[in-house]
Amino acid sequence: MTPAISVAGLTRHYRDQVALDHVSLELEAGSITGLLGRNGAGKTTLLRILAGQEFPSTGDVRVLGAPPAENDQVLRRMVFVREDQAYPDFKVGHALRAASWFYPNWDRELAGTLAEDFNLRPKKSIKKLSRGLRSALGITIGLAARAEVTLFDEPYAGLDAVARQIFYDRLLADYAEFPRTILLSTHLIDEAAALFESVVVIDQGRVVLEAAADGLRGVATTVSGPVLAVDEFTTGRAVWNRRRLGSQASVVMVGPLVEADRAEAQSLGLDLVPLTLQQLVVHAAGWPGAAGPGASAPANPEGVRA
Amino acid sequence: MRTLVKVARYHLVQPWQYLVVPWGILTFSFLVSLIVYAIVPADHHTVVTAHGSVSVLNSRYTGASSSFFIYFLVLGIQSIGRSLPFGLALGMSRRTYYTGTALLAVGLSFVNGLMLAIFQIIEQATNGWGVQMSFFRIAFVLIGPWYLTWLSTFVGLTLLFVYGMWYGIVYRRWGALGTIAFIAAQVTVALAAVVIITWAHGWTGVGHFFTGLTAVGLTGLLAVLAAALLAGGHATIRRAAI
Numbered sequence A: 001m002t003p004a005i006s007v008a009g010l011t012r013h014y015r016d017q018v019a020l021d022h023v024s025l026e027l028e029a030g031s032i033t034g035l036l037g038r039n040g041a042g043k044t045t046l047l048r049i050l051a052g053q054e055f056p057s058t059g060d061v062r063v064l065g066a067p068p069a070e071n072d073q074v075l076r077r078m079v080f081v082r083e084d085q086a087y088p089d090f091k092v093g094h095a096l097r098a099a100s101w102f103y104p105n106w107d108r109e110l111a112g113t114l115a116e117d118f119n120l121r122p123k124k125s126i127k128k129l130s131r132g133l134r135s136a137l138g139i140t141i142g143l144a145a146r147a148e149v150t151l152f153d154e155p156y157a158g159l160d161a162v163a164r165q166i167f168y169d170r171l172l173a174d175y176a177e178f179p180r181t182i183l184l185s186t187h188l189i190d191e192a193a194a195l196f197e198s199v200v201v202i203d204q205g206r207v208v209l210e211a212a213a214d215g216l217r218g219v220a221t222t223v224s225g226p227v228l229a230v231d232e233f234t235t236g237r238a239v240w241n242r243r244r245l246g247s248q249a250s251v252v253m254v255g256p257l258v259e260a261d262r263a264e265a266q267s268l269g270l271d272l273v274p275l276t277l278q279q280l281v282v283h284a285a286g287w288p289g290a291a292g293p294g295a296s297a298p299a300n301p302e303g304v305r306a
Numbered sequence B: 001m002r003t004l005v006k007v008a009r010y011h012l013v014q015p016w017q018y019l020v021v022p023w024g025i026l027t028f029s030f031l032v033s034l035i036v037y038a039i040v041p042a043d044h045h046t047v048v049t050a051h052g053s054v055s056v057l058n059s060r061y062t063g064a065s066s067s068f069f070i071y072f073l074v075l076g077i078q079s080i081g082r083s084l085p086f087g088l089a090l091g092m093s094r095r096t097y098y099t100g101t102a103l104l105a106v107g108l109s110f111v112n113g114l115m116l117a118i119f120q121i122i123e124q125a126t127n128g129w130g131v132q133m134s135f136f137r138i139a140f141v142l143i144g145p146w147y148l149t150w151l152s153t154f155v156g157l158t159l160l161f162v163y164g165m166w167y168g169i170v171y172r173r174w175g176a177l178g179t180i181a182f183i184a185a186q187v188t189v190a191l192a193a194v195v196i197i198t199w200a201h202g203w204t205g206v207g208h209f210f211t212g213l214t215a216v217g218l219t220g221l222l223a224v225l226a227a228a229l230l231a232g233g234h235a236t237i238r239r240a241a242i
Helices: A043-050 A093-101 A108-117 A133-146 A161-175 A189-195 A229-234 A257-270 A277-283 B002-012 B017-040 B066-078 B083-089 B096-123 B126-131 B146-199 B203-210 B215-235
Strands: A005-014 A017-027 A032-034 A056-063 A078-082 A149-153 A181-185 A198-203 A206-212 A220-226 A239-245 A246-253 A271-274 B043-049 B052-057
Touching: A005 A043, A005 A108, A017 A043, A017 A093, A017 A198, A017 A206, A017 B066, A032 A043, A032 B096, A043 A078, A043 A149, A043 A181, A056 B126, A078 A093, A078 A133, A078 A239, A078 B083, A093 A108, A093 B002, A108 A133, A108 A161, A133 A149, A133 A239, A161 A189, A189 A277, A198 A277, A220 A229, A220 A277, A220 B017, A229 A246, A229 A257, B002 B017, B002 B096, B017 B126, B066 B096, B066 B146, B083 B096, B083 B146, B096 B146, B096 B215, B146 B203, B146 B215
Parallel strands: A032 A181, A032 A198, A078 A149, A149 A181
Antiparallel strands: A005 A017, A005 A056, A198 A206, A220 A246, A220 A271, A239 A246, B043 B052
């Protein structure tokens, strides 16, 4: 089966600045992938290139088996919702109506339901919408389009917690009924973590982590307790980050834990807390203090490459 | 073709800008001209004929209908502006967007040209709306039979719209600085033409060319120019990033 999205050796530079540096990726059809990374890491550039809005400097990009740039056959099967989307002088209803003409699988009922959930009034001018409601409009279009490839770039900037929950719930419900390939970039990693079947982390234009979400659970664990006990437990194991506060220590340990490890930890009186996806991403992006403030040991992001 | 019609419809989903505003502007400038000419008495000039001299009212051109034409330039710019980014977000290619928008330009010019021609007929029949006003008739270019007026306005409106589109695309691609450079380049080309003609002592020839040019010939010239602008815009939009 051809992957829904396949990128090989993709580089994009602007004058002397490299936005994407030899990015290679493959996303299976029918999956939800989180695209994670810091501001300026290259997430938006990657999504814009996938959507045919920007052009690669070098490299090969394929969406649904063909290069997306200026390719109507591919573009009409794809929707791209971006945070900074510019809209013409439309009312909400105009934008939804126009969108309905261009997407063969457009679901009017879903669009109506979402608009109601988000309190989006069709008569309201888009110019006058708050930031959150503009995001809600983008989300409504992105979901109701039911496009085979759905790209979301920070889709919920300014949205309140309830509206974000509505987005997650509606996305999962509709995805279960109509599977498609969804690539979603976000900074609210832990909040969205439950959605992702896989994650891609980019940092300074490079892919630093590409893994199935399941494979990341238990990849690293924070071990905390008395210094001596922690040292005993972690001897001979890969460690990312070590920190001490008086007689207590806290260490981020890499590698899966077996039952015997847990029993040992319990007898030593240690706490074991698996690293959250967000903490893993912070590590992968090269910042050592993932488990909290005051880090000391060097990071090893390569350690989690799956 | 269906997709192209959809692109044209996309622009018209909010019909105000394209269908209502131009006629609002035209109506307003028409009323202003009408009231002014109703107040100010018309000039006369005397024509001597075999039967003695006759006093004839001077034609009164307003030139105010040009506001309608200028608005078409503005519409062309706006048809790119913030409409292009959302259009691409809805899965149109640049080529499709551009062709569909050009189709809109042609369609709008066709219909509006016909309307202007019809108003020209009415103007003629009512002796210039009762006040000898030439609002829809413009000396030399829009003064012939209605179908020639239709043709000329159709070509002229299309030209202006397409020209505006090119400005919109240049701005989207290269920003304000690029737009200034674009204008400067056009001025330079015009200046170069003037210099060359002067060096070659060609002004008499140019004068003969334009005095010999009929309204139909001019329309043909403008049509060629419109086609060139259309090609230029197409070449510019192909690599425009959003």
